[in-house]
Amino acid sequence: xxxxxxxxxxxxxxSAVALAGFALIGLAVHELLARNLAHxxxxxxxxxxxxxxxxxxxGRSADLVDRxxxxxxxxxxxxxxxxxxxxxxxxxxxxxDPRNIAEVTRSASGMLRMPVGAGQKQLxxxxxxxxxxxxxxxxxxVAGVDTAPINQILRRFEIRLLPVxxxxxxLVAALSYRVASVGLRPVAQLSADxxxxxxxxxxxxxxxxxLPLELAEFGSSFNSALDRLDAAYTQLESFNADVAHELRTxxxxxxxxxxxxxxRERGAVELREVLxxxxxxxxxxxxIVSDMLFLARAERGERAARCVATSLSHEVGKTVEFFDVLxxxxxxxxxxxxxxxxxxxxxxxxxxxxxxxxxxxQHAPRGARIEAHIExxxxxALVSVSNPSDPVAPEQLLRLFDRFYxxxxxxxxxxxxxxxxxxIVKAIASMHGGRVFAHxxxxxxxxxxxLGGNRGAGEA
Amino acid sequence: xxxxIIEDERKTADYLLxxxxxxxxxxxxxxxxxxxxxxxVHHDHDVIVLDAMxxxxxxxxxxxxxxxxxxxxVIMLTARDGVEDRxxxxxxxxxxxxxxxxxxxxxxxxxxxxxxxxxxxxxxxLRVGPLHVDLNARRAQREGLRIDLTxxxxxxxxxxxxxxxEILSKTTIAELVWDMHFDSTTNVVEVAIKRLRAxxxxxxxxxxxxxxxxxxxxxxxxxxNS
Numbered sequence: 291x292x293x294x295x296x297x298x299x300x301x302x303x304x305s306a307v308a309l310a311g312f313a314l315i316g317l318a319v320h321e322l323l324a325r326n327l328a329h330x331x332x333x334x335x336x337x338x339x340x341x342x343x344x345x346x347x348x349g350r351s352a353d354l355v356d357r358x359x360x361x362x363x364x365x366x367x368x369x370x371x372x373x374x375x376x377x378x379x380x381x382x383x384x385x386x387d388p389r390n391i392a393e394v395t396r397s398a399s400g401m402l403r404m405p406v407g408a409g410q411k412q413l414x415x416x417x418x419x420x421x422x423x424x425x426x427x428x429x430x431x432v433a434g435v436d437t438a439p440i441n442q443i444l445r446r447f448e449i450r451l452l453p454v455x456x457x458x459x460x461l462v463a464a465l466s467y468r469v470a471s472v473g474l475r476p477v478a479q480l481s482a483d484x485x486x487x488x489x490x491x492x493x494x495x496x497x498x499x500x501l502p503l504e505l506a507e508f509g510s511s512f513n514s515a516l517d518r519l520d521a522a523y524t525q526l527e528s529f530n531a532d533v534a535h536e537l538r539t540x541x542x543x544x545x546x547x548x549x550x551x552x553x554r555e556r557g558a559v560e561l562r563e564v565l566x567x568x569x570x571x572x573x574x575x576x577x578i579v580s581d582m583l584f585l586a587r588a589e590r591g592e593r594a595a596r597c598v599a600t601s602l603s604h605e606v607g608k609t610v611e612f613f614d615v616l617x618x619x620x621x622x623x624x625x626x627x628x629x630x631x632x633x634x635x636x637x638x639x640x641x642x643x644x645x646x647x648x649x650x651x652q653h654a655p656r657g658a659r660i661e662a663h664i665e666x667x668x669x670x671a672l673v674s675v676s677n678p679s680d681p682v683a684p685e686q687l688l689r690l691f692d693r694f695y696x697x698x699x700x701x702x703x704x705x706x707x708x709x710x711x712x713x714i715v716k717a718i719a720s721m722h723g724g725r726v727f728a729h730x731x732x733x734x735x736x737x738x739x740x741l742g743g744n745r746g747a748g749e750a
Numbered sequence: 751x752x753x754x755i756i757e758d759e760r761k762t763a764d765y766l767l768x769x770x771x772x773x774x775x776x777x778x779x780x781x782x783x784x785x786x787x788x789x790x791v792h793h794d795h796d797v798i799v800l801d802a803m804x805x806x807x808x809x810x811x812x813x814x815x816x817x818x819x820x821x822x823x824v825i826m827l828t829a830r831d832g833v834e835d836r837x838x839x840x841x842x843x844x845x846x847x848x849x850x851x852x853x854x855x856x857x858x859x860x861x862x863x864x865x866x867x868x869x870x871x872x873x874x875x876l877r878v879g880p881l882h883v884d885l886n887a888r889r890a891q892r893e894g895l896r897i898d899l900t901x902x903x904x905x906x907x908x909x910x911x912x913x914x915x916e917i918l919s920k921t922t923i924a925e926l927v928w929d930m931h932f933d934s935t936t937n938v939v940e941v942a943i944k945r946l947r948a949x950x951x952x953x954x955x956x957x958x959x960x961x962x963x964x965x966x967x968x969x970x971x972x973x974x975n976s
Contacts, residue, residue: 566963566964567963567964569964569965573964580849580933608928608929608930611928612924612928612936613936613938614902615902615941615942615945616937616938616941637930637931637932640932641932644930644936648935648936
């Protein structure tokens, strides 16, 4: 598709507006001129009538007829004026078919334009009645003036006006194209800025101070989109590094142990030991890979299927029961408070609560009470697990749900969870249209998630 | 148990063949969809292990053509974890599915579950050597001594006794005893087994509850030291 230029479009629109404006002005001027000329014509005709009517009204001589005819001859010498006289008395009649023209002008008030004579000249005609005097009977005097000169003036005006209007519009087009191009310079700068952004220059942003008002909002939303992408990209990068790191340890163990074992003759018992140890490492790898795939599914936007309306307190209770032996060993107890019914995939829900409980058990001091809190919300439900713990800094709370993030970085790479436990809680929450939250207050650490009502149940 | 394995990945097919044969199964193997379809349709198997991605004829197509003629239980192996694959497999008539990477113990447990369907023999008194588990009275005793168990411990013992001689993975145990249907990374099962062992084995000379490292647990009487 041919891309349309904004400058060209603006120039086109401006010149269309200019053309319309000029045309309107032209029309108005034309109308004014036509009116003035018509007025002028009326005056001309009136003058011609005046010339004769004075003579007719005041002339008393016996040869008035002849003198009038002479006067008419003198007045019509230029060929542009024509007179008619109509009277019952044939001696006073003048002009071609005077009766007809006298009738026509009498039936209309004011000036008429009409074709007259063999040449069909267009004339402006008007007439008056002149009362009888001793010198003549009642008369109808009609004068006509050729309209050609005035029409010519109008025509000439029109012929000149058209090119002036067109040239004006073209000039406006050219000027507005130039002006629009200059006005759009910030856009060019914007694209130059954008061109500089690449995988290796991710910190580059559109320069906001340089942007005009109209582009400021676009610029800032574009920049914040870049911020979000950058954050995701950074997370992905560090995540890849984390995955590699997490896989490296078990892989190194597997390779090293296998090589050491194969370097000598070993008895069956020893070989079995090694294989069993390898199997444990492999199980660890398998768990990491499975969890990663699970997280990837959630990240692709997969929603929980097989959802049913469930009493959350009952399901939390089942999960707590699962942990009975661990709680007993650690001298911990769990209180379940509240209840809500929500539409969840129970196995996923169990998994999320398991991970929360596991997290709480790891961090709670011996003999403490863990509280599992459930409440209904307008959107669905909220489940949280609280345990007494050392205060956790806000920036750590934010990262708690990141993959492979461990609050206590020095903690040995324990077999449990691989640092994916809370990331999985987050994934499960999002699969149910919910989100996760964490806060640490007055020595109580609370981690939980919401469920987004029926939104997760729509898909089968 | 007569099993057909349809899997193009040689290493996978070979270890499945060896593992299942050693578990006492009679195993046929097909390395592509065409052979697999032929074997599945023209021979009778108790259960079929079917890879979703196959050359020639993919697993879903094979399953559809198989279902047109017979109802042999099928367990599908999918490498892709997409919900579409799982839903599709089950819709086309698969009885179960496993996502790669899966553990052999898990696969074997599922195969047994599929073939066991419909032929549950309900014994009420289970014996594992000197250990007697009375399911009606919910009581266990060993060598005449009554063993006090909590409800969950009894449920765990019941499962192990019902499936004695069979390796049960931690996942299977969590699923059947606690109804937790996911791969848990907790050591709940280990701790529970440890406690059960303390009650049924510790006071006695020969252990019955054995740990198979990296695989799971098995309850059986072993005649000599192994």
